[in-house]
Amino acid sequence: MGERASCSTDKPNWLSHTLVRPGGDRVDTVYLWNVADPIAARAAAPPLMGPLRPGVHSPAFSADGYTLAGGSQDGRRFPWDTPEPA
Numbered sequence: 001m002g003e004r005a006s007c008s009t010d011k012p013n014w015l016s017h018t019l020v021r022p023g024g025d026r027v028d029t030v031y032l033w034n035v036a037d038p039i040a041a042r043a044a045a046p047p048l049m050g051p052l053r054p055g056v057h058s059p060a061f062s063a064d065g066y067t068l069a070g071g072s073q074d075g076r077r078f079p080w081d082t083p084e085p086a
Helices: 013-017
Strands: 018-022 029-034 057-061 067-071 077-081
Touching: 018 057
Parallel strands: none
Antiparallel strands: 018 029, 057 067, 067 077
């Protein structure tokens, strides 16, 4: 077996256990969940709100982990600075 790749030490450590969920009750909001313990998932940070309507699609973290970006159905894109964990 090969060696397991490790995450860069420059990335925020908590991102390795973070699930990103767009939408929900607010279409312009992205929720970050700590899923280190899947049975007891909890909010990882305050919700991120932006000007993307009619909703946030395809959220993705930047390579360094300090920016989260999403797009909307009308083709706009919006970046958020990755918050500190809650």
